[in-house]
Amino acid sequence: MSGSTPKSTVGALPDTTATSPLVPVALTWLVWSLFVASLAMLFGRVRFGLAPEVPGVIAVDGLTVLLWVVVTFFAGIVHSYSRRYMAGSAHETGFFFAVFGFAITVMALVAADHVALFGLLWLAMGLVMAKLIGILSGWEQARAAATVARRSFLASSALLGVALGALWWTTGATTISGIAAAADSLGGPVWLLAAVALVLAAMIQSALVPFHGWLLSSMTAPTPASALMHAGFVNAGGVLLIRFAPVVTVDGGLMLAIVAVGATSALLGKLLKSVRPDVKSKLACSTTGQMGFMIMQAGLGFFGAAITHLVLHGFYKAYQFLGSGGGVERTSPSKAKAHVTSGSGVVDVAVTLLTGLAGGAVFVLVTGKGASLDTGLLLALFVVFTTLHAARGAVRHASLPASVRYGAVPLVFLPAIALYALVYKGISGLLTGLPVVTAPTELTALHGVVAAVFLVTYVAIETGVHERSRRLYVALLNASQPSPGTLLTNPNEYDNGGTQ
Structure with missing residues (x-):
């Protein structure tokens, strides 16, 4: 690119309405049709109390229809955006199938009542997302990032399997609703195993510290796939906790631990963001922090607030990722954008x-x-x-x-x-x-301790106290590094990856 100018003509953007293959066009129309149908279901739920079910298999409730609307809306935006973004790519058709498959899998997951079906769909959701992260199969770093993500998602699925097996063993129920109905009888080591496994599975899926590595390593994913990941996939941890709220609310000590875990991730996500130089990595660290807030709200016992947070954060983060290119342009140094103090x-x-x-x-x-x-x-x-x-x-x-x-x-x-x-x-x-x-x-006093530590640390971060420690800077820099195999060591690899 040496000697080139910003005004070089590279040709007109493709007319996606005329040049798109059949599959992207058909799937885009289909996903928007699902969005309209989901809105109709939401209206039916609110107005008439509509709650279709297949006893013992699926059950459509308020959470289901809400997430159907959210998921299909995000998927529709990603499909429409990708019509131009993926135009001409050798992976265009596979990408659209994967995005559409992800949306369908999540829609089925939030309606699933049978524990085996829920577990299988949880696994499928992770595998499809790993496929999207490594969709550029000819790119070595993309393959490595997909492998990192796949291992994390398999670990999450294994933990969920342990939790579901333990809950079935102790309650005899094969459905989520059956487990909820038997929650009063839960307790003891088997319950503790199930509850801890559920929380760990949620932490991995939502990329909470210390399981945030797969998210920071996923920068090889196409931008629309990243938007879907940060606006939808990471929210699965919150969905898991609200589905199994009767299990995790059995003991106040566990709930307090969830608050502490969420608070830690919220603060560390903010700290990690401060040392990242690129837009997408900053957004990834922001997601880790925001998922910490979501998990905190669940730990406080306000699961409705956790769902509210994941929905609003999803809209915000989808906008941020799909507009990340513009974000780079807006923050580029210029004389007109002199340093602005934040006020003190x-x-x-x-x-x-x-x-x-x-x-x-x-x-x-x-x-x-x-x-x-x-x-x-x-x-x-x-x-x-x-x-x-x-x-x-x-x-x-x-x-x-x-x-x-x-x-x-x-x-x-x-x-x-x-x-x-x-x-x-x-x-x-x-x-x-x-x-x-x-x-x-x-x-309790422990709640007060968690809140006090959170407040003091947050104020310290806002005032820049952490910036005075070189040791802390190095520790944060190391903690925010993606997996070594996903790093681009040669600038030409960006171009090589983009042409696969």
Whole structure:
């Protein structure tokens, strides 16, 4: 590319409406048709209480129809986007079959009631995603990334198999609904084995620390596949926990451990993001952190909030990945984009605290969560933190003067948290009928310790304290590295991979 100019003419973009092969066109129309059908099912569920089932095999409930709408919408966007992105690729047809197959597998998974069917679909979902990560089969690094992902997903499936086997052994039930009905009898070492295996399977699938390596190694996936992965696949951990909520809520100690695991991943995801130089890796670290928040909400006993978080994060992350090329362009250095301070000092702290308190009050008023002395208080706290962080980031990137930025943060944050609260309330209503949607527990001293450590660490990260330690920087850099076999050591390998 030496000597070339940015204005070189390379030819017009292909007209996908005229040049696309039959398979991408047909599957794109089919997936959008499934989206329309899912909307109809959602309307039928809300208006008429529609709940079709095949006893002992599948059961369609509020969670099912909600996720059908979300999955088919994301799949439709990815199909439409890929019509141009994959145009001319030798892997175009295989890519579309894999994306469509992934959507169908997830739709079946969230409707499955029989434990064997659920386990097989969980395995199939992982194998299809590994196929998408390594879709460029002639690219050595892509094959290595697919292998890393496949091993992780097989481990997750094995853990799920252990959990399902243990639950069948102790309850005699072969369905998820049957296990939920027998939850009162759960306890002892067999239950503990099942519960821990479920949590570990969810952690792997959602790429929580220390199982985030497969996600950071998946950069070889085509961008639309990455969007589907970050907007849909990683959410499977939250879906698993809500499906088996009656199992994990048996013991408060386990729930507290889930909160601690989620908080750790949320903080480390933010730290890892700070040392990554490229857009897609930063987004991957962000996903690890956001999945930590989702798991935290489940550990607090608010499974409806966890589903709300995964849905909203899915929309946000799909947009971020599909627009990642534009993100590079927007953040390129230029004289017009001089360094902008993020604001500091007493005024910044005061504005942040007052804005957060106002947002917390809005959340409590709309949802009623946080008004009692239970884990709802921590839920409100964490929702305020995530939403306020996103609002501050959006305002900071707008390159506004400090005086304007102080007023802009509340203008962005307050409507955002109100929207979050309204969506949460709506989704919780839709999930009514599930065995466990909300299971808050009494606050303990250990909850206070987790919250205090989280707050102190978060503030330290925001103020840049962690940047003063070279040892910490090196540790974060090492922890954020993908698997060695997936690294590109020669810039020409990008081109070689893209032409396979």
